[in-house]
Amino acid sequence: MSNIVAIVGRPNVGKSTLFNRMIQRREAIVDATSGVTRDRHYGKSDWNGKEFSLIDTGGYVVGSDDIFEQEIDKQVELAIDEADAILFMVDVEAGVTGMDEDVAKLLRKVNKPVLLVVNKVDNSMREAQAVEFYSLGLGEYYTISGMNGSGTGELLDALIEALPDKPEEEENDLPRFAVVGRPNAGKSSFINALIGEERYIVTDIAGTTRDSIDTKYDRFGFEFNLVDTAGIRRKSKVKEDLEFYSVMRSVRAIEHCDVCLLVFDATRGFDGQVQNIFWLAERNHKGIVILVNKWDLVEKDNRTVKEFEQMIRKEIEPFTDVPIVFISAMTKQRIFKAIETAVEVYKNRSNRISTSKLNDVMLPIIENQPPPAYKGKYVKIKFCTQLPTKYPQFAFFCNLPQYLRDPYKRFLENKLREHFNFNGVPITIYFRKK
Numbered sequence: 001m002s003n004i005v006a007i008v009g010r011p012n013v014g015k016s017t018l019f020n021r022m023i024q025r026r027e028a029i030v031d032a033t034s035g036v037t038r039d040r041h042y043g044k045s046d047w048n049g050k051e052f053s054l055i056d057t058g059g060y061v062v063g064s065d066d067i068f069e070q071e072i073d074k075q076v077e078l079a080i081d082e083a084d085a086i087l088f089m090v091d092v093e094a095g096v097t098g099m100d101e102d103v104a105k106l107l108r109k110v111n112k113p114v115l116l117v118v119n120k121v122d123n124s125m126r127e128a129q130a131v132e133f134y135s136l137g138l139g140e141y142y143t144i145s146g147m148n149g150s151g152t153g154e155l156l157d158a159l160i161e162a163l164p165d166k167p168e169e170e171e172n173d174l175p176r177f178a179v180v181g182r183p184n185a186g187k188s189s190f191i192n193a194l195i196g197e198e199r200y201i202v203t204d205i206a207g208t209t210r211d212s213i214d215t216k217y218d219r220f221g222f223e224f225n226l227v228d229t230a231g232i233r234r235k236s237k238v239k240e241d242l243e244f245y246s247v248m249r250s251v252r253a254i255e256h257c258d259v260c261l262l263v264f265d266a267t268r269g270f271d272g273q274v275q276n277i278f279w280l281a282e283r284n285h286k287g288i289v290i291l292v293n294k295w296d297l298v299e300k301d302n303r304t305v306k307e308f309e310q311m312i313r314k315e316i317e318p319f320t321d322v323p324i325v326f327i328s329a330m331t332k333q334r335i336f337k338a339i340e341t342a343v344e345v346y347k348n349r350s351n352r353i354s355t356s357k358l359n360d361v362m363l364p365i366i367e368n369q370p371p372p373a374y375k376g377k378y379v380k381i382k383f384c385t386q387l388p389t390k391y392p393q394f395a396f397f398c399n400l401p402q403y404l405r406d407p408y409k410r411f412l413e414n415k416l417r418e419h420f421n422f423n424g425v426p427i428t429i430y431f432r433k434k
């Protein structure tokens, strides 16, 4: 699990410009041909080998200036709750504004690293103007130009230095489940139905969940950890139904878990916000179980289940090999089934296939349907192997890896899924030169 860094600040100071710079740098290196559209607000970055997740809190709010100000405060409070470090961005062109002062006031009370970033310092004259930001009472500041990149190296050095060291080893080897979803989907109700009474919670100390965000349960004959349930149950001050809030509240739990239980409200549909959380889990290579909640409220006939499944699978293409369980947190219908499925997905995610077995299955398939010629070149795949990682990744060795396209990658993934059980688990495929 990586540290979470949030960029806060009033609109138009340049948050997304810096965000894009930090994310793209890495994406260019990691995966130049990724077909998935990038999240505008969440991504991974790294500096000197230290990885962190980056959240841009900007661009969510439309409305009058009044609403604006309140919203910014809420975003900052949430960022304070959920992030490990905060980049507070201000704009040297505009100078210190009232809104900057409000945000600074919130941030001065915070017991986490806060780095004051003065943006749009494109030249040395502006460097001198930046001194006025000392008045915000946050101490030292970093001058950057998000646009041309100057100063960002120093900023990143300081950020990495300030980030807490995360323990690599987990507390125990039990499956870690996170219950995620939009506000009001029924996450708390589901957790309550699952664990019964309040007294099952061992570590529910609000605000101190940072270092131990697992809570251990032993229910229905399964042992597992629920991730950050305290955080979910704490009932954040923020209740608004905005994408930003659900993403912000999910990021931490998703990063820390093995399997996400994605709860959605059957009466509201599998909309964009649910999908965002789904892809957040997928991009983090987590197992996923979709829980269609409030099933008691749905008028059903013998086709309803099928129709729901089809509708959902259409929205999550091409990663459709995901279990869907219809539950009611209220009547406790199929609560046990939900956990049982999550345990199965957990096992699938740890599924390791021996190289000989893998090649016995995959090579004949490849021979039968080899990659199509690309630019007149024929690609020969020689063998494949599963990499020794926590989640399923496969390397296919071939003469011309750069000529293999996404459709063939998907073909191989489908064949892997047909022959081995990776239900609910994202698969990564690499082509390597041999």
Ligand SMILES: Nc1nc2c(ncn2[C@@H]2O[C@H](COP(=O)(O)OP(=O)(O)OP(=O)(O)O)[C@@H](O)[C@H]2O)c(=O)[nH]1
Pocket: 009, 010, 011, 012, 013, 014, 015, 016, 017, 018, 057, 058, 059, 060, 119, 120, 121, 122, 144, 145, 146, 147, 148
């Ligand atoms: N001169 C200068 N302009 C910049 C710099 N960084 C960003 N800008 C400009 O500032 C404007 C706002 O930048 P954004 O990155 O969209 O700002 P934001 O804080 O994400 O804004 P919201 O999404 O509304 O919260 C754009 O016109 C950018 O081109 C910089 O370093 N120097």
Ligand SMILES: Nc1nc2c(ncn2[C@@H]2O[C@H](COP(=O)(O)OP(=O)(O)OP(=O)(O)O)[C@@H](O)[C@H]2O)c(=O)[nH]1
Pocket: 181, 182, 183, 184, 185, 186, 187, 188, 189, 190, 232, 235, 239, 293, 294, 295, 296, 297, 327, 328, 329, 330, 331
């Ligand atoms: N009919 C019905 N109502 C449900 C069910 N699950 C939850 N609800 C209701 O839906 C509302 C929201 O449930 P919560 O459990 O608070 O939802 P949540 O996802 O934890 O919400 P946030 O804390 O805002 O993120 C409550 O009024 C619940 O009583 C269900 O299975 N059936």
